[in-house]
Amino acid sequence: MANGKKSPGKKSKSKLKNFYGVFLILVIIAAIVAFQIWQQNKQNKVEKQEGIAAIVNGEIITKSELDMQYDKIPEQYKAIITKDSYLNQMIAVKLLIQEARKKGIEVTDERANKEIEAIKERELITTDEDFNKLLGNLGLNADELKNRIIEQLMIDMLFNETIDPTIQVTDSMVESFYERYKGDFNNESLDKIRDDVELALRNQLRDGAIQIYIKQLTARADIQMGGEEINETFQVTGDELCEENGKPIIRMFSAKSSVKSQWAKDAFASITSKYNNIVAYHWVLDTGDNLLTDDIEKAIPKDEIAVFKKYSPEGAVPLFVFGCKYARIGNGYEDLALEEKEFQKIIKNLT
Numbered sequence: 001m002a003n004g005k006k007s008p009g010k011k012s013k014s015k016l017k018n019f020y021g022v023f024l025i026l027v028i029i030a031a032i033v034a035f036q037i038w039q040q041n042k043q044n045k046v047e048k049q050e051g052i053a054a055i056v057n058g059e060i061i062t063k064s065e066l067d068m069q070y071d072k073i074p075e076q077y078k079a080i081i082t083k084d085s086y087l088n089q090m091i092a093v094k095l096l097i098q099e100a101r102k103k104g105i106e107v108t109d110e111r112a113n114k115e116i117e118a119i120k121e122r123e124l125i126t127t128d129e130d131f132n133k134l135l136g137n138l139g140l141n142a143d144e145l146k147n148r149i150i151e152q153l154m155i156d157m158l159f160n161e162t163i164d165p166t167i168q169v170t171d172s173m174v175e176s177f178y179e180r181y182k183g184d185f186n187n188e189s190l191d192k193i194r195d196d197v198e199l200a201l202r203n204q205l206r207d208g209a210i211q212i213y214i215k216q217l218t219a220r221a222d223i224q225m226g227g228e229e230i231n232e233t234f235q236v237t238g239d240e241l242c243e244e245n246g247k248p249i250i251r252m253f254s255a256k257s258s259v260k261s262q263w264a265k266d267a268f269a270s271i272t273s274k275y276n277n278i279v280a281y282h283w284v285l286d287t288g289d290n291l292l293t294d295d296i297e298k299a300i301p302k303d304e305i306a307v308f309k310k311y312s313p314e315g316a317v318p319l320f321v322f323g324c325k326y327a328r329i330g331n332g333y334e335d336l337a338l339e340e341k342e343f344q345k346i347i348k349n350l351t
Contacts, residue, residue, distance in 0.1 A: 053087055055224040056094045058325060058350050060236055066090065072139045093155070095217040100154040103161065107153045112146045115153065163209045169202055177201040222349070233332030234322070234346060237311070241350070242324035244279040248350040252282040253308045253319040260331055261318040265291065267336050268320075271343040277351045283308070285317065323350040 051063035070078075070086050125131050135141060140148070178190045178197045185193055242249050252268045254261030265282065269292060272280035281304065282291040288299040300308075311327040312319040320328045326346050333339045 053225075054091055055222075055349065056091050057098055057222050058241060058323070059094060059098070061087070061090055061094065091223060092214050092218070093151075095214065095221055096155045096158060097151055099217055100158040103158065105154050105157045105161070107150045107157070109146070109150075111153065112150045115149050116146065159206070159210065163206060163213060166209060167202055167205050169198055169205070174198050174201060177204075224349075233342060234320070234326040234328045237325055237327050239324045242307075247277055247279045248323035248347075249321075250278050250280045250323065250347060250350075251304070251307065251319075251321040253285060253312070253317055253321075254282065255285045255317045256287055258317050264318060264331050264336070264339055267340045268343065271340050271347065274344075275347060275351065278347060322346050325350065 052060055053063045053066045054061045066083065066087055069090070070083050073081060073086070120126075120131060123134065125134060135145060138145070174194065174197055175190065177200070178185070181197075181200075182188075182190075185197065190197065250272055252265070254265060256262075261284075268280075268282060272278065272282075272292065280292055283289075283300050283304055284291060285300070285308070289297045290300075307321060307324075308319060309315075311321050312329055316329045318329075318331065320326075320343075322343075323346075331339065332342060
């Protein structure tokens with residue numbers, strides 16, 4: 001490439017569109033940002049002993065998840081993509097998905113299925129055998145591919161909403177870009193290939209804007225690196241964060257007749273009272289009262305009962321459910337100071 005300049009490449013519109021379509025399913029690591037979603041479907045529960053590679057705004061990337069996804073990278077890419085850099089890409093993807101969800105961006109199964117059909121058409125896949133072969137090459141099953149596509153589409157929609165409106169291309173910018181790279185366009189006249197030049201320029205500007213956007217998300221995020229556990233006695237549920245008015249819900253379920261329930265109630269009340277960015281409930285099952293209010297409630301709401309049954313199917317108390325992401329049945333420590341410290345650590349992580 002002349003003068004060491006980065007070439008936009010010479011692609012027709014149709015070829016460029018095909019490239020970005022196929023990019024959804026090919027195992028290609030982008031130099032700027034990884035658009036592929038190498039994220040394992042979350043299990044219902046993650047063993048608390050499992051090592052943690054990173055925590056991104058309360059969402060965990062486990063070491064085993066990182067290892068599993070990194071092992072799927074073709075060997076020729078591992079020579080230039082380290083596991084640490086791949087983890088950074090996973091973090092970037094997670095931040096983008098989180099931001100898309102905050103903006104209410106959703107992708108239906110129907111939309112994902114249409115994209116899968118489009119992929120089959122582009123890749124000339126006409127039989128189940130060919131499709132299964134593609135899945136095998138990618139190390140995915142059909143459901144995993146659909147989940148990856150859903151997340152990819154969410155990111156694309158996020159960029160369409162936040163990045164694309166900021167990209168302004170003028171005639172003078174196109175002409176300047178062409179003069180810089182016309183050798184890469186085989187010196188064809190600008191009038192003949194103007195659309196191709198403008199598209200290449202837009203893609204270059206878009207890539208730069210995406211880098212800045214991800215840096216901004218990273219700067220605002222709570223990202224904890226390393227393998228230390230964020231808790232010792234709670235389990236990670238793998239569930240989405242449950243909120244009320246944009247605040248994580250911190251719950252304790254107890255019973256007046258349970259001695260163990262009475263032991264931690266003061267610690268729970270003390271810690272939750274210190275935060276104004278959470279919603280806290282302490283439901284007493286045999287009275288229906290929420291101990292964190294001055295009123296005396298007579299019945300627990302049905303949706304709160306459903307939460308209790310989900311995380312304590314055997315009906316055991318006390319039950320602690322923090323943001324639906326962390327749950328624990330029983331008391332964790334014999335020392336109330338340690339109990340309070342763990343409550344505080346998890347709440348801080350959620351907020």
